[in-house]
Amino acid sequence: MLLMLQTALAGASTLGEEIYTEGLENHLVDLGDGFDVSAQFFPCANCHGRWGDGSQEGGVVAPNITWSQLSKPYKLTTTRGRYRAAYDFASLVRVIRAGIDTGGQKLAKIMPRYDYTEVQIQALLQTLKQLSKQSIIGVESDTINIGLVLGQLKQRTLIIKLMQSYFQQINLNGGIFQRKIQLIVDNTIAYKADCCLAMLAYSDDYFPPWASSLTRITVFSSPLNSKVTDKSPPFSLYLGQQARETLLDKYRKQHLSSKQWLIKPPGLELVTQRGQAEYLQIAQQADVPAQWVPEQLWMLSVSKLLVHALSKSGRDVDSQKLTEQLSKTHDFHTHLGPSLSFGPQHYIGAVGAVIHTAWDQNDWIWYQQ
Ligand code: HEC
Numbered sequence: 001m002l003l004m005l006q007t008a009l010a011g012a013s014t015l016g017e018e019i020y021t022e023g024l025e026n027h028l029v030d031l032g033d034g035f036d037v038s039a040q041f042f043p044c045a046n047c048h049g050r051w052g053d054g055s056q057e058g059g060v061v062a063p064n065i066t067w068s069q070l071s072k073p074y075k076l077t078t079t080r081g082r083y084r085a086a087y088d089f090a091s092l093v094r095v096i097r098a099g100i101d102t103g104g105q106k107l108a109k110i111m112p113r114y115d116y117t118e119v120q121i122q123a124l125l126q127t128l129k130q131l132s133k134q135s136i137i138g139v140e141s142d143t144i145n146i147g148l149v150l151g152q153l154k155q156r157t158l159i160i161k162l163m164q165s166y167f168q169q170i171n172l173n174g175g176i177f178q179r180k181i182q183l184i185v186d187n188t189i190a191y192k193a194d195c196c197l198a199m200l201a202y203s204d205d206y207f208p209p210w211a212s213s214l215t216r217i218t219v220f221s222s223p224l225n226s227k228v229t230d231k232s233p234p235f236s237l238y239l240g241q242q243a244r245e246t247l248l249d250k251y252r253k254q255h256l257s258s259k260q261w262l263i264k265p266p267g268l269e270l271v272t273q274r275g276q277a278e279y280l281q282i283a284q285q286a287d288v289p290a291q292w293v294p295e296q297l298w299m300l301s302v303s304k305l306l307v308h309a310l311s312k313s314g315r316d317v318d319s320q321k322l323t324e325q326l327s328k329t330h331d332f333h334t335h336l337g338p339s340l341s342f343g344p345q346h347y348i349g350a351v352g353a354v355i356h357t358a359w360d361q362n363d364w365i366w367y368q369q
Contacts, residue, residue, distance in 0.1 A: 015120065015123040015124075016123035016124045016125070016126045016127030016128075017127050019039075019043075019044070019116065019120060019123065019124045019127070020043065020044045020045055020052075020124060020127045020128075020131075021043055021044075021045045021050070022040065022043050023038070023039040023040040023041065023042055023043035023044075024039050024040065024116070024120070025038055025039070025040045026038075027039040027114065027115050027116055027120075028114075028115050029041070029042050029112040029113060029114050029115075030112065030113040030114075030115075031109070031112055032109050035113070035115050037112075039114055039115075039116070042112045042114075044065070044124075047060055047062035047110075047111075048062045048063070048064070048065045049062070050315075050316045051066070051131055051136075052064065052065050052066040052128060052131035053066060053131075053141060060110055062111075065128060066128060066129075066131045067125065067128040067129040067131075068129075070086070070087040070092070070128065071086050071087060071088075072086055073085045073086045082101060082103065082105055082107075083103060084101045084102045084103040084105070085102045085103065086102065087102055089121075089122070089125060092121060092125060093118055093121050095107065096113070096114050096116060096121055096124075097113060097114060097115065097116070098113060099111055099112075099113045136197070136317070136318045136319075137194050137195075137196070137197060137214075137319070138194075138195060138196040138197030138198070138319075139179070139197050139317060139318070140179075141179075142178065142179055142180060143179055143180050143181075143182050144176065144179045144180070144181050144182065144197055144310070144317070145182050145184050145190075145195055145196045145197060146167075146181055146182070146183055146184065146196055146197060146198055146199070146200060146306065147183075147184050147185075147186070147191060147195060147196035147198070147199035147200065147211065147214075148160070148163065148183045148184065148185045148186065148199075148200050148201075149186045149199060149200070149201035149202070149206040149207060149208070149211075150185070150186060150201070150202050150206070151186065151202070151203075151206045153202050155291075155292045155295045155296075158288050158289075158291065158292065158296070159202070159295065159296065159299050160183075160185055161286045161287065161288050162282060162283060162286045162288050162296055162299065162300065163183060163200075163299055163300070163303055164183060164286070165282050165283075165285045165286030166282050166286075166300060166303050166304075167181045167182075167183060167303065168285075169282065169285070170307060176307065176310045176311055177311075177314065177315040177317075178315070179315075181307075181310075184196055186206075193208075193210040196211075196214065197214070197215070197317070197318070197319060197322065198214055198215040198216065198217070198306065198319065198322055199211045199214055199215070199216045199217075200216075200217050200218070200299075200302050200303065200306060201216065201217075201218045201219075201234075202218065202219055202295075202298075202299065203218060203219065203220060203222075204218045204220065204221065204222040204234055204236065204240075205222060206218075207234065213232075213319070214319050215235075215309075215319045215322045215323045215326065216234035216235065217234060217235045217236070217237075217302050217305055217306055217326070218234045218235070218236045218237075218302070219236060219237050219238060219265075219298040219299070219301075219302060220236055220237070220238055220239065220240040220241070220265070221236040221238070221239055221240045221243060221347065221348045222240050232323060233347050234347065235305075235326050235327075235342060235347050235348075235349070236347060236348050236349065237298065237301055237302060237305070237337065237340060237348075237349045237350060238265045238266065238298075238337075238348070238349065238350055238353070239265070239348060239350075239351060239352070239353055244263045244264070244265070244353045245263070247263065247352070247353055247367065247369065248261060248262075248263040248353075248355065250369070251263075251355055251367050259357050259358075260357065260358040260359075261355050261356070261357060261358070262355070262356055262357070262358055263353050263354070263355050263367075264353065264354050264356070265294070265298075265353060265354065266294075266337040266338055266350070266353070266354050266366070267293075267294040267297070267354065268293065268294065268297070269354055269364055269366070270336075270337050270338050270354075270366060271297065271335065271336050271337070272333075272335045274335045275334065275335030275336045278335065278336075279296070279297065279300065279336065282300065283296065297336045297337065298337075300334075300336055301334040301336045301337055301340075304334045304336070305326070305329070305332065305334065305340060305349070308329065308332055309322055309325040309326045309329060310322065310325075312325040312328070312329075313325045326342055327342050327343055327344055327346070328342070328343075329341065329342050329349075330342070330343075332349075337350070338350040338352060338366060338368075350368070351368060351369055352366055352367055352368030352369065353366075353367060354366055354367075355367045
């Protein structure tokens with residue numbers, strides 16, 4: 001019995017979802033001239049937003065229709081200053097079918113009328129109830145919060161300034177899908193569990209335990225990171241020290257040269273002209289000195305990778321989508337280092353390092369497996 005009930009509910013919520021996000025093909029809407037257009041052209045989500053929290057796209061102001069909003073009486077600030085009481089099932093049916101609100105007023109024509117049945121609207125109601133619960137951690141209508149973890153790093157102040165300047169530029173150019181990126185830096189009041197959509201860190205072990213389910217990007221992989229057993233390890237740009245040493249051993253075996261080789265992460269070697277210009281502009285704006293430049297480049301690369309994945313994820317971003325886009329990133333050029341490629345079970349962007357001779361820093365090669 002319980003099982004049957006659960007299946008019935010699950011079925012209903014799926015129907016509701018379909019009505020909400022796609023519209024039912026064999027049902028019609030009335031745009032003022034009678035019911036003659038398929039409801040599929042007018043899913044609720046188009047105007048009221050994927051999460052029902054309303055939208056203002058294209059000059060249409062569609063209100064929040066999550067059930068928690070509809071079921072509490074509040075004064076709507078539409079141009080018509082409509083005042084209405086709480087909705088219940090019957091008045092929901094009426095507003096969807098006849099476009100009349102709880103106060104008996106006709107809604108603006110832009111809100112279509114639908115010929116959905118009571119059973120279908122009941123299913124839709126379940127969806128409207130759930131929509132409000134699906135708010136996404138770290139994402140608001142006009143901001144995306146990103147955690148920045150630097151711990152006791154001595155370059156801390158400098159890196160915060162640099163990254164804030166980088167994201168400010170992104171924001172001034174319209175942000176990402178109309179949302180501004182806001183950095184929530186560790187050791188500040190705003191920095192806490194559930195603050196952020198994703199976390200950026202200088203080093204893997206700076207991440208707090210509560211961030212383990214979030215999308216994380218860091219500079220260096222730790223030995224832990226390479227363990228496939230970790231369900232979703234952080235994405236990292238480059239190999240950590242231990243992995244670099246192993247790489248150097250491989251290189252030595254291959255090239256039985258008498259030279260004394262050293263290995264290090266990419267610094268200035270692979271910065272392109274474009275990358276250099278970009279860095280200088282951001283650094284100047286941030287008013288940071290040319291000190292610890294590799295560290296600056298690394299954290300900028302982390303930021304660029306994040307922005308790239310965010311802009312691929314779309315407006316309906318969540319941590320899962322962001323992670324998915326990161327693992328789809330292939331041959332991404334930061335212009336500040338080697339190109340980065342990820343994949344399923346592939347969490348290190350550039351599996352290589354810079355090898356140079358002990359006595360000549362300028363004699364270097366980028367060595368990759
Ligand atoms: C083409 C855009 C559009 C679509 C599609 C749309 N709506 Fe609306 N809806 C609006 C606008 C605009 C308003 C505000 C009208 C007004 O204030 O006069 C509105 C108002 C409402 C209201 C009244 C809210 C209140 O506070 O009184 C409800 C409920 C509603 N819509 C539900 C839905 C549902 C459910 C669907 C899908 C079956 C849907 N809408 C599809 C644009 C749309």
